Amino acid sequence: MSASPMEAPLLEAPLLEASDLALRYGAVPALDGVSLAIWPGEVVAIVGESGSGKTTLLRVLSGLLPPDAGSVLYRDPEGRAQRLEAMGEAALRRLHRTDWGFVHQNPRDGLRLGVSAGGNIGERLMATGARHYGSIREAAIAWLRRVEIDPARIDALPRTFSGGMQQRLQIARTLVTHPRLIFMDEPTGGLDVSVQARLLDLIRALVADLGLAVLLVTHDIAAARLLAHRILVMRHGKVVEEGLTDRVLDDPQHAYTQLLVASVLAA
Numbered sequence: 001m002s003a004s005p006m007e008a009p010l011l012e013a014p015l016l017e018a019s020d021l022a023l024r025y026g027a028v029p030a031l032d033g034v035s036l037a038i039w040p041g042e043v044v045a046i047v048g049e050s051g052s053g054k055t056t057l058l059r060v061l062s063g064l065l066p067p068d069a070g071s072v073l074y075r076d077p078e079g080r081a082q083r084l085e086a087m088g089e090a091a092l093r094r095l096h097r098t099d100w101g102f103v104h105q106n107p108r109d110g111l112r113l114g115v116s117a118g119g120n121i122g123e124r125l126m127a128t129g130a131r132h133y134g135s136i137r138e139a140a141i142a143w144l145r146r147v148e149i150d151p152a153r154i155d156a157l158p159r160t161f162s163g164g165m166q167q168r169l170q171i172a173r174t175l176v177t178h179p180r181l182i183f184m185d186e187p188t189g190g191l192d193v194s195v196q197a198r199l200l201d202l203i204r205a206l207v208a209d210l211g212l213a214v215l216l217v218t219h220d221i222a223a224a225r226l227l228a229h230r231i232l233v234m235r236h237g238k239v240v241e242e243g244l245t246d247r248v249l250d251d252p253q254h255a256y257t258q259l260l261v262a263s264v265l266a267a
């Protein structure tokens with residue numbers, strides 16, 4: 001069904017909107033009144049030191065963890081707004097298979113290491129209904145090329161790949177179904193600096209080519225500067241500062257952001 005002119009403005013609305021999220025682990029407030037919105041095609045980085053609540057926020061925004069309070073609203077491709085908390089588990093799983101992608105810090109969490117590289121990409125396509133073996137294999141080859149993995153490795157097991165290759169394969173597996181919104185949790189964490197730089201370049205090119213919206217959790221300010229349009233700074237479960245990337249990093253207003261930026265400059 002095509003959108004009528006009456007509905008068109010909805011497409012200009014945020015893709016995901018969270019309001020007043022709260023979550024405690026015992027006495028620890030992991031999230032404390034967090035609100036945010038991400039727009040189609042926008043890359044938003046969530047930065048902050050270890051324990052500030054970044055991963056918890058990403059898990060709540062992607063429906064993997066229910067908050068104690070607050071809500072998350074997602075707009076589907078037809079412009080319909082849906083509350084994650086009211087969505088059944090099956091609908092949420094479908095979102096994760098189709099419209100959304102999740103890139104984990106550890107490729108082991110996002111890949112099946114005992115399944116071939118091509119199988120890892122192909123099975124995600126099959127989960128969205130693809131059945132034709134030839135075209136699934138063709139898509140897998142195209143995606144291996146796109147993430148700079150030699151297609152001759154299509155039948156190799158990812159456990160024989162380097163960390164950087166595994167991460168690139170995880171990205172191919174995530175993007176093959178053309179999701180609109182990608183959640184990334186420290187995608188370059190644990191990799192050597194030169195491998196990180198190559199991966200960041202690849203992510204930047206793919207995100208721009210495909211017009212993806214990305215929620216990126218990172219403690220790497222340089223990665224946030226390279227990839228993000230906007231930055232949210234978290235501390236003790238709260239967003240203490242947010243704004244356009246250059247503004248936040250070049251002219252930080254909150255004392256904690258100033259400290260975070262200064263510690264990178266000093267490193």
Ligand SMILES: Nc1ncnc2c1ncn2[C@@H]1O[C@H](COP(=O)(O)OP(=O)(O)OP(=O)(O)O)[C@@H](O)[C@H]1O
Binds near residue numbers: 048051057
């Ligand atoms: N499953 C859990 N049980 C108890 N406390 C938890 C749990 N998960 C996280 N926390 C606590 O909640 C707070 C926020 O943790 P979270 O992992 O979201 O932070 P983070 O900013 O992602 O940190 P890191 O960069 O180290 O991953 C921390 O104080 C952490 O110790």
